[in-house]
Amino acid sequence: MSKYRVYELAKEYSTTSKVIIDILGRHEITAKNHMSSVDEDAKVAIERTFARKTGAPEQPAAKAEQREMSQPAKEVHTPSQQPQNRPTYNNQQQQPQNRPAYNNQQQQPQNRPTYNNQQQQPQNRPTYNNQQQPPQNRPPYNNQQQQPQNRPAYNNQQQQPQNRPAYNNQQQQPQNRPAYNNQQQPQNRPNYNNQQNRPPQRPQTAAQPQNRPGGADNRPQGQQNSQFQNNNRRPPNNNTRNSGGSSPGNRNSQQRSNQHRNQPNRNQAAQVKAEMPKPKSIKIGESITVKELAGKMGREAGEVIKKLMMLGTMVSINQEVDFDTATILGGEFGVAVEAIPPEEDPTEIPEIEDDEKDLVYRPPVVTVMGHVDHGKTSLLDSIRQTHVTSQEAGGITQHIGAYQVMCQGKKIVFLDTPGHEAFTAMRARGAQVTDIAILVVAADDGVMPQTIEAINHAKSAKVPIIVAINKMDRPGANPDRVKQQLAEHQLIPEDWGGDTIMAPVSAHQKTGINELLEMILLVAEMLDLKANPNRLAYGTIIEAKLDKGRGPVSTVLVQKGTLRIGDTIIAGTAYGKVRAMVNDRGEKIKKAEPATPVEVLGLADVPQAGDTLVAIDERTARAVAEKRVAKKRTDEIKQSQKVSLDDLFKQIQEGSIKDLNIVVKADVQGSIEALRQSLVAIKNKEVRVNIVHAGVGAINESDVMLAAASNALIIGFNVRPDGNARKAADNEKIDIRNYRVIYDAINDVEAAITGMLAPEFKEVILGRAEVRQVISIPKAVVAGSYILEGKITSTAQVRLIRDSIVIHEGKLESLRRFKDDVKEVAQGYECGITVEKFRDVKEGDIIEAFIMEQVTPKG
Numbered sequence: 001m002s003k004y005r006v007y008e009l010a011k012e013y014s015t016t017s018k019v020i021i022d023i024l025g026r027h028e029i030t031a032k033n034h035m036s037s038v039d040e041d042a043k044v045a046i047e048r049t050f051a052r053k054t055g056a057p058e059q060p061a062a063k064a065e066q067r068e069m070s071q072p073a074k075e076v077h078t079p080s081q082q083p084q085n086r087p088t089y090n091n092q093q094q095q096p097q098n099r100p101a102y103n104n105q106q107q108q109p110q111n112r113p114t115y116n117n118q119q120q121q122p123q124n125r126p127t128y129n130n131q132q133q134p135p136q137n138r139p140p141y142n143n144q145q146q147q148p149q150n151r152p153a154y155n156n157q158q159q160q161p162q163n164r165p166a167y168n169n170q171q172q173q174p175q176n177r178p179a180y181n182n183q184q185q186p187q188n189r190p191n192y193n194n195q196q197n198r199p200p201q202r203p204q205t206a207a208q209p210q211n212r213p214g215g216a217d218n219r220p221q222g223q224q225n226s227q228f229q230n231n232n233r234r235p236p237n238n239n240t241r242n243s244g245g246s247s248p249g250n251r252n253s254q255q256r257s258n259q260h261r262n263q264p265n266r267n268q269a270a271q272v273k274a275e276m277p278k279p280k281s282i283k284i285g286e287s288i289t290v291k292e293l294a295g296k297m298g299r300e301a302g303e304v305i306k307k308l309m310m311l312g313t314m315v316s317i318n319q320e321v322d323f324d325t326a327t328i329l330g331g332e333f334g335v336a337v338e339a340i341p342p343e344e345d346p347t348e349i350p351e352i353e354d355d356e357k358d359l360v361y362r363p364p365v366v367t368v369m370g371h372v373d374h375g376k377t378s379l380l381d382s383i384r385q386t387h388v389t390s391q392e393a394g395g396i397t398q399h400i401g402a403y404q405v406m407c408q409g410k411k412i413v414f415l416d417t418p419g420h421e422a423f424t425a426m427r428a429r430g431a432q433v434t435d436i437a438i439l440v441v442a443a444d445d446g447v448m449p450q451t452i453e454a455i456n457h458a459k460s461a462k463v464p465i466i467v468a469i470n471k472m473d474r475p476g477a478n479p480d481r482v483k484q485q486l487a488e489h490q491l492i493p494e495d496w497g498g499d500t501i502m503a504p505v506s507a508h509q510k511t512g513i514n515e516l517l518e519m520i521l522l523v524a525e526m527l528d529l530k531a532n533p534n535r536l537a538y539g540t541i542i543e544a545k546l547d548k549g550r551g552p553v554s555t556v557l558v559q560k561g562t563l564r565i566g567d568t569i570i571a572g573t574a575y576g577k578v579r580a581m582v583n584d585r586g587e588k589i590k591k592a593e594p595a596t597p598v599e600v601l602g603l604a605d606v607p608q609a610g611d612t613l614v615a616i617d618e619r620t621a622r623a624v625a626e627k628r629v630a631k632k633r634t635d636e637i638k639q640s641q642k643v644s645l646d647d648l649f650k651q652i653q654e655g656s657i658k659d660l661n662i663v664v665k666a667d668v669q670g671s672i673e674a675l676r677q678s679l680v681a682i683k684n685k686e687v688r689v690n691i692v693h694a695g696v697g698a699i700n701e702s703d704v705m706l707a708a709a710s711n712a713l714i715i716g717f718n719v720r721p722d723g724n725a726r727k728a729a730d731n732e733k734i735d736i737r738n739y740r741v742i743y744d745a746i747n748d749v750e751a752a753i754t755g756m757l758a759p760e761f762k763e764v765i766l767g768r769a770e771v772r773q774v775i776s777i778p779k780a781v782v783a784g785s786y787i788l789e790g791k792i793t794s795t796a797q798v799r800l801i802r803d804s805i806v807i808h809e810g811k812l813e814s815l816r817r818f819k820d821d822v823k824e825v826a827q828g829y830e831c832g833i834t835v836e837k838f839r840d841v842k843e844g845d846i847i848e849a850f851i852m853e854q855v856t857p858k859g
């Protein structure tokens with residue numbers, strides 16, 4: 001026997017426990033409080049009582065329904081139990097929320113099959129229809145009536161109640177929604193409508209509970225189930241026919257149909273979501289879109305976006321998040337995020353890691369850096385016992401070279417660079433060849449801006465610094481001041497308790513050089529520099545040029561392994577076989593071991609400074625070179641697209657930026673680097689220098705075409721345009737400038753930039769007039785004025801000043817003397833002035849005339 005708690009019944013009928021207790025009392029059923037249990041009879045009594053209340057005036061829809069249904073109900077069923085059915089539920093409850101209410105009323109609430117079983121379907125609308133039927137509406141009902149076989153169909157249902165398809169079977173209709181509706185499954189909103197022709201609100205109340213999780217489904221599962229059970233356990237009067245076997249089936253059916261019902265609802269998404277696999281870990285690349293990430297984690301994109309918002313990042317669904325962000329997000333969702341290793345780049349040759357036991361000592365590679373004119377070249381000269389400075393055009397270091405010197409029987413390699421620019425340019429290409437940086441500081445000049453830059457570059461490259469305090473022979477030499485200044489940049493000399501070696505030298509007098517070299521060896525020893533000489537060579541291109549007689553010539557610093565004549569090598573897009581090798585002393589050599597700078601002949605093309613040189617088998621070299629050439633081409637296309645006319649126009653429109661595009665061609669790579677660095681370093685607030693292309697060799701036709709496409713000028717350094725290039729340049733009106741001294745090129749570019757600068761204007765006051773009479777004419781207000789000083793011209797701009805405050809600024813519309821238009825009126829004369837779009841002129845106002853004059857910009 002089923003038991004019900006009073007509060008449960010109260011809840012079911014949306015009333016208070018007290019009301020339930022009262023009703024029970026009237027039926028002589030004792031219930032003390034809301035927790036009291038009552039039996040099935042009590043429930044029936046409650047149900048009947050509420051059923052009787054169906055005609056509550058405040059529920060017209062229910063009333064209509066009741067009217068409609070009362071008769072058939074009486075005919076077919078025990079009036080008290082069924083007629084009132086549906087309407088009753090709704091009315092009674094006013095509390096529509098749940099299915100179970102139906103059940104209670106009918107003693108078999110929610111199961112459709114049950115309804116049918118109980119009494120040939122009492123509360124079901126289908127039943128109503130069958131019973132009598134209200135012809136006019138609800139075709140399905142009518143159908144039923146006209147085809148009584150529907151009934152059996154219900155029965156069939158019961159016998160196979162369990163599932164939706166059963167419904168379909170009933171009707172021989174497919175399982176889709178519309179079919180349900182037509183069939184009349186009560187629980188569907190549309191059904192209610194059809195059945196009852198109820199006003200719309202009714203179906204809503206009736207249907208909502210059924211479909212929504214907020215209704216019946218909201219309740220604790222157990223409660224629902226218990227009701228199902230209760231129903232099934234109901235007294236035979238309800239379940240006369242099927243109380244046995246079909247009930248359980250009904251229950252299942254009900255549950256399933258509930259599920260089905262839910263599917264199309266909003267719950268569907270939730271259910272689907274719930275079904276989405278939620279992996280414990282995912283793999284992603286460097287970045288991923290929010291949408292993809294959500295998909296991989298089995299989450300809704302909205303969830304991910306929300307989480308990102310909470311983390312302080314606003315993104316859209318198609319925006320990308322980086323790996324780190326994805327990792328954090330993964331953590332939030334309990335998903336481990338792993339990185340997919342980057343795909344192998346076919347243009348890269350993987351570096352071979354050497355075994356520790358194969359490594360042997362190698363000489364240090366040293367770069368000399370410092371402020372201009374502090375004596376870098378002189379120091380290198382002094383070290384090498386040569387004199388380069390005086391031979392160079394313009395007196396500036398233009399070439400990058402590498403040289404080996406011996407000290408105490410040990411080798412040291414020096415890279416000759418024009419300051420730190422080339423050093424950073426090499427680094428920018430990923431080439432880190434320097435082991436030790438020598439910072440040259442002139443003892444008489446001290447720390448200068450480039451000294452600081454050099455310090456910072458060396459520090460960021462994590463290269464130890466040895467300071468060479470040069471020009472110690474100069475009368476003004478003050479090494480202590482230099483040390484003091486360097487200490488301010490965290491370079492504390494050893495004799496002050498720091499760890500920076502500072503060696504006083506004189507490049508001119510060649511003093512202190514040995515000590516400096518010893519210090520280099522000392523630091524090198526601490527660095528424990530090693531390499532494996534017994535493997536194929538790996539090195540870096542220090543410099544490359546196209547030699548007329550010898551073809552492409554590259555200066556290579558071998559860093560690992562040994563480079564030999566006949567080795568197949570690849571550097572950048574160039575590959576070939578080593579034909580000949582020449583060391584820094586001009587000697588032909590057959591092999592070059594680690595830390596040996598060597599000129600290499602044999603590459604088919606001129607590589608770039610900073611390119612990695614690898615000795616490898618010929619087939620691989622060729623294949624990789626081809627891929628690199630293809631990639632370079634694509635990159636160049638991309639780059640030239642960047643400087644398209646569209647972009648240029650856009651930038652001009654934006655107002656502030658103009659690009660001075662330049663194609664640089666030079667005889668050696670070192671010159672290119674020096675030029676590039678200097679040109680790009682030209683800073684100007686309105687014009688930006690952009691090197692569109694830079695290469696070694698003569699200026700050719702394709703350079704001109706590139707310049708034409710990107711609106712560039714061409715700078716040739718120690719190279720000339722060939723015949724075709726000259727013709728093309730004439731046709732395309734491309735400006736080709738040839739230089740032999742870098743400074744000249746830079747000066748010219750600076751001048752060109754000055755020419756390109758947007759003209760600056762300054763205001764020039766022409767004169768002032770006082771308004772002495774205001775004359776209003778139909779089209780304007782004329783200010784009868786007297787010129788106090790200077791003059792007023794008809795083309796001038798004017799500003800109207802009242803009590804020292806500028807009231808208006810604009811154009812002068814007309815300037816007249818005695819009704820005649822005049823071009824200007826001088827001091828001491830009277831005139832009539834009208835100001836464009838301005839009428840508020842008053843006596844005593846001052847009219848100031850001025851013009852904007854262009855100022856020649858300074859470079």
Ligand SMILES: Nc1nc2c(ncn2[C@@H]2O[C@H](COP(=O)(O)OP(=O)(O)OP(=O)(O)O)[C@@H](O)[C@H]2O)c(=O)[nH]1
Nearest residue numbers: 372373374375376377378396397470471506507508
């Ligand atoms: N008295 C004296 N003059 C020196 C010494 N070292 C260099 N100089 C002079 O300083 C000037 C600049 O020397 P460079 O070696 O060209 O200096 P740099 O740092 O290489 O200059 P850039 O290549 O232009 O950056 C030259 O006139 C040298 O003769 C030195 O030890 N003593």
